[in-house]
Each structure stands twice: as C-alpha cells, then as structure tokens.
Amino acid sequence: FPFGTLLDPGERLLVVSNLGAFEMRYGAGLPVAGEFENDSNLNDGGERIHLINENGQTIADFTFDDDESMGWPSGPDGDGYALVLLDPESATDPGLAGGWRASGYLGGRPGTDDRLTFASWKADYFDAVQMGNSAVSGNLADPDFDGLTNFVEFILASDPLIPNPHNAVQGGVIEVGVEDYFTIIFRRWVGAEELATSIQSSVDGNVWTTAEVVRDSISLNGDGTQTEVWRSTDPITAKRVELLRVLGSITQ
Structure with a gap:
C-alpha cells in the first residue's frame, strides 16, 4: 500500500494483479490501493493472509482455500466466482471454510458489498x-x-x-x-x-x-x-x- 493509506471501518481497498486489465473489466474509479508485485496474485489455493497495523500488531492471520472436500465453496475453484466472507463485520475466524461463500456474480463485485x-x-x-x-x-x-x-x-x-x-x-x-x-x-x-x-x-x-x-x-x-x-x-x-x-x- 502507498505510504499514508488510510482504511476506515467498513471501507474496502483492492489489490489487483494488473491495473490496466482490471479497469478494462470492471471500470475505473474503484478503490485500488496497488498491484501485486512480481506478477503474483491470489488464486484461492491455500494462500495465507496476514494483516498487520502500523505498530506491527496482527489484525488478521489466516489461510483460505477452494477445496470443496474441506468445506470451501466450489464456485471460486476455477469457475470465475470470487470468495466472499459471509459476515465481514463479525469476529468469526476467517480461516474457517463455513465463513465463506461464492460471490453471486461472475468475477465478483470488487470493492462493493454483494449482500x-x-x-x-x-x-x-x-x-x-x-x-x-x-x-x-x-x-x-x-x-x-x-x-x-x-x-x-x-x-x-x-x-x-x-x-x-x-x-x-x-x-x-x-x-x-x-x-x-x-x-x-x-x-x-x-x-x-x-x-x-x-x-x-x-x-x-x-x-x-x-x-x-x-x-x-x-x-x-x-x-x-x-x-x-x-x-x-x-x-x-x-x-x-x-x-x-x-x-x-x-x-x-
């Protein structure tokens, strides 16, 4: 994230793989904070997300997946759907498969709430x-x-x-x-x-x-x-x- 980026409660920021391709698909003006480095991205394949605050304290630390046999939604597994938290305002452990669902729309709705x-x-x-x-x-x-x-x-x-x-x-x-x-x-x-x-x-x-x-x-x-x-x-x-x-x- 650029230095000085602020994220208010309930606000959303996006990190994308390729900004040009992203805006061509979803349009400009969405809250993009930056791009993944070294041509990397997230693919719902067991990545670990670790969020820390400015003081180095952990906000969230979890691993997510798309393995249906482990209870994860199958839609994000190559079918074009995003992985969405069921209740982002709750204190539910985001590492639990039951706390996620597939997005309602193909490609998801980045930066917005599809509830x-x-x-x-x-x-x-x-x-x-x-x-x-x-x-x-x-x-x-x-x-x-x-x-x-x-x-x-x-x-x-x-x-x-x-x-x-x-x-x-x-x-x-x-x-x-x-x-x-x-x-x-x-x-x-x-x-x-x-x-x-x-x-x-x-x-x-x-x-x-x-x-x-x-x-x-x-x-x-x-x-x-x-x-x-x-x-x-x-x-x-x-x-x-x-x-x-x-x-x-x-x-x-």
Missing part, C-alpha cells in the same frame, strides 16, 4: 414514486399481477414488475439409483443472507409440515442468483401424493 436485503432489493426495482406507494412496493403488493407478492418475489429472486408466475417454483422428478423422487426447484439470491428458506410438504394442501428433503444441487447462475434443487427422502413408490412448497422468512 442483499429486502429493503435494498426494493430500492433496486422501484423508483422513488413507487417506493412511496404501498400498493406498488408494499410487502404484500403485487404490482405485476402475477399472483406473487413482493416478498415472495424477493424469496424466489424474480422480478416484481414482470409477470412470471409459472417459472418461480418448479416441481419435478429425479432418479437416484433405481428410485424416483419428487423435487422442488427454485431460485434465490446468493447474497440474501438475512433470508431463511425451508421446504414444507403436505398430502392435501391444507396441513403443511416440515418436509423430509435433502438438497440435491446448487447451481450458481452468475447473475446474483442460484438455483436450488431439493428432493424428497422417500421414493415416489412409497407415496400416493406429496405437495412441496418453499417457505421464506427474514432472520435479521
């Missing part, structure tokens, strides 16, 4: 006039008349101003071994860390209970969303009917 709240999601989609009209931007409003309230649109990472009632949640069947299983497929925002989702099941559509399901796969879409596939733990042959739905709630 998303319900409030910031609204601000992204609605202008000032719409934000002042609860019939448009209210939690239970449905401005595109597709049967999905704004909160449901947020849960399912869909556009509240473009009707898409049929693509929000999909059902299906997946074969595992020699058995078939019911699945439920939906999108959600990668950075919506305040949002908790769960799967419920019912046999009649009236009484719903926590579903006995396992997550079959997660696919990063590169646009800030991921697609999750959950499947029942019981094969179809053991059931007559099973209805599945997604339940979302704000945890913070």
Whole structure:
C-alpha cells in the first residue's frame, strides 16, 4: 500500500494483479490501493493472509482455500466466482471454510458489498414514486399481477414488475439409483443472507409440515442468483401424493 493509506471501518481497498486489465473489466474509479508485485496474485489455493497495523500488531492471520472436500465453496475453484466472507463485520475466524461463500456474480463485485436485503432489493426495482406507494412496493403488493407478492418475489429472486408466475417454483422428478423422487426447484439470491428458506410438504394442501428433503444441487447462475434443487427422502413408490412448497422468512 502507498505510504499514508488510510482504511476506515467498513471501507474496502483492492489489490489487483494488473491495473490496466482490471479497469478494462470492471471500470475505473474503484478503490485500488496497488498491484501485486512480481506478477503474483491470489488464486484461492491455500494462500495465507496476514494483516498487520502500523505498530506491527496482527489484525488478521489466516489461510483460505477452494477445496470443496474441506468445506470451501466450489464456485471460486476455477469457475470465475470470487470468495466472499459471509459476515465481514463479525469476529468469526476467517480461516474457517463455513465463513465463506461464492460471490453471486461472475468475477465478483470488487470493492462493493454483494449482500442483499429486502429493503435494498426494493430500492433496486422501484423508483422513488413507487417506493412511496404501498400498493406498488408494499410487502404484500403485487404490482405485476402475477399472483406473487413482493416478498415472495424477493424469496424466489424474480422480478416484481414482470409477470412470471409459472417459472418461480418448479416441481419435478429425479432418479437416484433405481428410485424416483419428487423435487422442488427454485431460485434465490446468493447474497440474501438475512433470508431463511425451508421446504414444507403436505398430502392435501391444507396441513403443511416440515418436509423430509435433502438438497440435491446448487447451481450458481452468475447473475446474483442460484438455483436450488431439493428432493424428497422417500421414493415416489412409497407415496400416493406429496405437495412441496418453499417457505421464506427474514432472520435479521
């Protein structure tokens, strides 16, 4: 870092491999503090990060990786996603794999926070006039008349101003071994860390209970969303009917 560089609480600085290439990809004006020396960089391959203050005291000292077998997110392992701390304001040990996730966007969003709240999601989609009209931007409003309230649109990472009632949640069947299983497929925002989702099941559509399901796969879409596939733990042959739905709630 250049002498005299100051980093205020919550502020971000970037160290890049090649400034010209970086600005060509992400644009100028981002808080770049300098370049790595000797054509080096970080590649999520087990590097050690040691941050010290001006008095030589350790601020943070940890090693990070991209080995999925050790619990690290797989997206940054050559797929073009950045490695992002789940909660940078907490005192969680950054050397723990569970404290990291893949970025929501291909290449990440250097110098910015890609976390998303319900409030910031609204601000992204609605202008000032719409934000002042609860019939448009209210939690239970449905401005595109597709049967999905704004909160449901947020849960399912869909556009509240473009009707898409049929693509929000999909059902299906997946074969595992020699058995078939019911699945439920939906999108959600990668950075919506305040949002908790769960799967419920019912046999009649009236009484719903926590579903006995396992997550079959997660696919990063590169646009800030991921697609999750959950499947029942019981094969179809053991059931007559099973209805599945997604339940979302704000945890913070």
